Each structure stands twice: as C-alpha cells, then as structure tokens.
Amino acid sequence: MxxxxxxxxxxxxxxxxxxxxxxxxxxxxxxxxxxxxxxxxxxxxxxxxxxxxxxxxxxxxxxxxxxxxxxxxxxxxxxxxxxxxxxxxxxxxxxxxxxxxxxxxxxxxxxxxxxxxxxxxxLAEKYFGAGRKSSNFIYLTISSGIGSGIIADNHLLSGHNNSTGEVGHFIVDTIYNLPCQCQKGYGHWEAYCSGNNMPIFLKTWLKSEKIKNNYAVKTSKDIFDLAKNKDKNILNFLKQIGKINDARGVSNIIVAYNPEKIIMGGSVVLNNQAFIIPEIKKNIDKFLSPPKIIISPLKENxxxxxxxxxxxxx
Ligand SMILES: [Zn+2]
Missing domain, CATH: 3.30.420.40 (ATPase, nucleotide binding domain)
Known part of the structure; x- marks a missing residue:
C-alpha cells in the first residue's frame, strides 16, 4: 500500500x-x-x-x-x-x-x-531569525514604504483592525509638512524617508536650504549613490533624514513598545546600512535604555x- x-x-x-x-x-x-x-x-x-x-x-x-x-x-x-x-x-x-x-x-x-x-x-524573525530568543522585539522595514511588526510579551500585536504597527504614518515633522501618499495626512515618516519619497523630500529640503537643485535624482538609489561619491549637500541631507526622521520615528517606537531589539530590513536599509544605522543610533532619545538595533539576518527574505x-x- x-x-x-x-x-x-x-x-x-x-x-x-x-x-x-x-x-x-x-x-x-x-x-x-x-x-x-x-x-x-x-x-x-x-x-x-x-x-x-x-x-x-x-x-x-x-x-x-x-x-x-x-x-x-x-x-x-x-x-x-x-x-x-x-x-x-x-x-x-x-x-x-x-x-x-x-x-x-x-x-x-x-x-x-x-x-x-x-x-x-x-513572525519570520521569531521562528527563523534574530527574534528566536526574544519576547519583545520589533521588525522595522524601510523600503518603498515604512512599516513595522511587533512582538510584545511574546505575542504578535495585531490591533482592532489588524493594522497595528503602521509606524510609517507616525507624524515626525511639522516644518516641511509634506503630504503622505496615504492621502490621510501630513508630516508622516514615510513621506520623508521611504525609498519612494526620499527624492521628493530632497527637492523640498534643497529649496528650504537655498541650495540650487542641479541633481538629476529620480530614486533613493540615486541619492545614496551621490552620498557614496561624498557629495556634501547629499551627505547633509542624509544627516537631516537621520536626525528629524529615522531617529524620531525609531524613538517613538522605543517609548511605545519598549523592545529589546529592533530588527531592521527593507531594501533602503539593507543596501545602505552605513548611511542609516549609525545616524539612528546617534540620534535616538535615551528616555528608555536603547534597544539593540540590528540588521535582519533574513534580509530580503x-x-x-x-x-x-x-x-x-x-
Ligand atoms: Zn501616511
């Protein structure tokens, strides 16, 4: 048989x-x-x-x-x-x-x-990745958009409409007031630091700094390529990204969820770690003891x- x-x-x-x-x-x-x-x-x-x-x-x-x-x-x-x-x-x-x-x-x-x-x-981090031994951690992605998944006290937080962790729509700025692609508000994190929107923020930032915009920037990759070639304005722009945005967003996550670890993924982070992670570590608020901020071992998977x-x- x-x-x-x-x-x-x-x-x-x-x-x-x-x-x-x-x-x-x-x-x-x-x-x-x-x-x-x-x-x-x-x-x-x-x-x-x-x-x-x-x-x-x-x-x-x-x-x-x-x-x-x-x-x-x-x-x-x-x-x-x-x-x-x-x-x-x-x-x-x-x-x-x-x-x-x-x-x-x-x-x-x-x-x-x-x-x-x-x-x-x-959940992938919990079962296969960097969250296997942790009961409180966040997966944070910066790619086309920005979002997070939350394990709190060993449970996946899901929320009333299964929509917890939409941290890309945290308000992190009230100076430039950029509209978000979600069309539900202004100053949302994603409107500044996501792969899709970084070029739009660059335009606004150059204007406000009175820097002539000679840049043919279409994607966030173009921005990081200029940074790798040590373009001074672009390096300053990335500091701004780190200071008012990534660090504000990450600081909000820390005080809201008190995680042991923040596991970072998404193509913008995975391809440009050196420009992103140190700025976040430098700029986060220290109200709570800072969590470990690490790159996802599962990477793009x-x-x-x-x-x-x-x-x-x-
Ligand atoms: Zn939004």
Whole structure:
C-alpha cells in the first residue's frame, strides 16, 4: 500500500509594492524554489494581479507535489480585512480593495492565510531569525514604504483592525509638512524617508536650504549613490533624514513598545546600512535604555518566510 505523502511545505507569496515573489518553503525556513516578477499595477484592475499570483504558484507546483503543500500564506504591503480576506487601500499600489483569500482558495483548494507584510516578517524573525530568543522585539522595514511588526510579551500585536504597527504614518515633522501618499495626512515618516519619497523630500529640503537643485535624482538609489561619491549637500541631507526622521520615528517606537531589539530590513536599509544605522543610533532619545538595533539576518527574505510562517504556525 502506498504511504500517504507528508504535508511538509508551504507556498509563500510576498506581494511587495515593487516585486511579487512566490516561493515554496520548508518547515525549518528554507526557501526551496522561488519565482519573482514585477508587481502588476494596472489601476483599479487587481484581477491581473491575482492571475499573476496563480501563474507563479502553478509554476511552483510543476516541481512540487501539491499533496505536500499545507497551505498558501500571503503577505501584503497594506492593512487587511482578515474576516473578508482582503487587502484594503494599499498605500503604494493602485487598488482599493483586493480579495486575496477567496480566489486563491477557490482555485487551489488549499487553506489560504493573509497578513500584513510586516506582521509576517516579524513572525519570520521569531521562528527563523534574530527574534528566536526574544519576547519583545520589533521588525522595522524601510523600503518603498515604512512599516513595522511587533512582538510584545511574546505575542504578535495585531490591533482592532489588524493594522497595528503602521509606524510609517507616525507624524515626525511639522516644518516641511509634506503630504503622505496615504492621502490621510501630513508630516508622516514615510513621506520623508521611504525609498519612494526620499527624492521628493530632497527637492523640498534643497529649496528650504537655498541650495540650487542641479541633481538629476529620480530614486533613493540615486541619492545614496551621490552620498557614496561624498557629495556634501547629499551627505547633509542624509544627516537631516537621520536626525528629524529615522531617529524620531525609531524613538517613538522605543517609548511605545519598549523592545529589546529592533530588527531592521527593507531594501533602503539593507543596501545602505552605513548611511542609516549609525545616524539612528546617534540620534535616538535615551528616555528608555536603547534597544539593540540590528540588521535582519533574513534580509530580503523576511516577508516571504513570514508568509510561510502563517501556514506553519497559525
Ligand atoms: Zn501616511
């Protein structure tokens, strides 16, 4: 008689504002295979996004027997409605409501779990990363946007609408008053220090400092490239970023949650640690004893592995 196959794998979907990754992950946190593509962004047409996710999952299932799959975990850059299994008003994607759980469940007949990407990532740190021995820690990402996941007293904080940890929308400035992409307010952290918005803040800052803007800066990478070439104005700008923004945001996190560690991830941090981490350490308030501020050992895989933890540990 044929032995029944053991269910030991999870399909993980990391839906980022820039890239969409789908992988198959083992119980000990190994990514066995993955596919990556640009995140589809056709305004108000999320059906193409769902179709793309289905295509990528099917590509995985060509090499892994579906009988081994426990379920599908999806991490999204957005608040979620966990009852309906939808992402709601993702600030960096051109959609309002997107049903995720229902269409995937229907197509694959597998359990589907949905989470905000930072809540997923902090779980990945808890099970596979730098949070394994800690009961109080934060995962903080600075990438296209800024967000956090919070483990407090060994529990994942989720909040009334599963929307805790949206620290990118902390108010950190009342001088430049930049509008946030969320369209819900001004002076939000994300409007200054996220990868998407740093170039906009640079323009405003140069103007206020009366520095002629001769810079052809389109992305945050352009800004860090200029800093690596020791451009004086840009280095001063990054000090400003460190002082009034990253450190203010991080200081607020520390007094709100009293973490033992802040584990940092996201492409802006991972690619530019030397320009970001020392400035934060230098500028944080010391009302509480400062936590350890470290780089995620899971690096760019934190959200994908987090999506897998939704399947394995929920
Ligand atoms: Zn905002």
């Amino acid at each position: 044929k032995k029944e196959m053991k269910k030991d794998l999870a399909i993980a979907v990391d839906l980022g504002a820039t890239n969409l990754r789908v992988g198959v992950v083992s119980k000990n946190g190994k990514i066995l295979k993955q596919f990556i593509t640009e995140t589809p962004k056709i305004k108000n047409q999320p059906s193409f996004l769902i179709k793309t996710i289905i295509v990528l999952i099917n590509s995985i299932l060509e090499s892994y027997d579906k009988k081994r799959i426990l379920g599908i975990g999806v991490a999204v850059p957005s608040p979620i409605d966990s009852k309906k299994g939808e992402m709601t008003s993702p600030p960096n994607l051109p959609y309002k409501k997107v049903a995720i759980v229902k269409p995937l469940k229907k197509y694959f007949s597998l359990p589907v779990f949905l989470s905000n990407d930072c809540s997923a990532a902090v 934190a959200c994908l592995l987090g999506a897998a933890t939704l399947v394995f540990f929920k």
